[in-house]
Amino acid sequence: MNFANPQIQTEDLPNIKEAVLKPISKTYLKIITLNKLAFYSLILSAVFGLKFFIKKDDxxxxxxxVFIGVILICIINFIISILAFQKRKYAIRAHDVIYAKGLIVHSMITVPIxxxxxxxxxxxxxxxxxxxATLKIFTAGESGSDLSINGLPHLEAIQIKDIISAKVNGKD
Known part of the structure; x- marks a missing residue:
């Protein structure tokens, strides 16, 4: 038996940029907003509570x-979260699942089926x-999910799960 290890020409590889990515549900922005507002409320309450516990004149x-500074940081964080939400997109293709996210640090995760x-x-x-719903995709060798797509409409998440499960089990 002869060993062969031919080189793959990179121009012959499928271009991931050609994939049409679908944005997640805009309703998920409401969940992000509610979570952020709850977190900001806790932080601002803690800062306000410090006013009563720290009696130093400084x-x-x-x-x-300090309070206005914390509010400004919260506002900037909220704006970044909204802009980053628009970058959350996914695609289900015949041989892989793609998920893109991130505003400051953009990442695109591809998991072969x-x-x-x-x-x-x-x-x-x-x-x-x-x-x-959230779709969690697990591959071998990891302790958690390798890919989580949050903010999918529930029925769509079930359909995607069924399609991927069928492909994984060799029924498609």
Whole structure:
């Protein structure tokens, strides 16, 4: 038996940029907003609570600067979250699943269907109330999911799960 290891020409590889990525449900932005507002409320409450626990004159004199600074950081974080939401997109192709996300650090994850062990659809109580689900894709050798696509409409998540499961089990 002769060993062969031919070189693959990169120009012959499929171009991932040609994939048409579909944005996740705009309803998921409501969940992101509610989660952010709850987190900001906790942070602002903690900062406001410090006003009553720290009696030093330096802190008391500069409290409103600290409070306004925290509010500005929250606003900037919220704007970045909204802009980053628009970058969350996915595609299901014949041989792989693609998920793109990130505004400052953009990442595109591609999971070959041949490497998928199982697929799971899950829903938090908040996602259930908005009719959304998360699709978790697991491959061999990892302790958690390799790819999670949040913000899919529930019925679409079930359909995608069924399609991928059929391909993984050799029924398609």
């Amino acid at each position: 802190f008391q004199n500069n409290f409103w600067f 041949s490497r998928i062990q199982h697929v799971e659809e899950s829903r938090s109580w908040l996602a259930r109330s908005f009719g959304l």
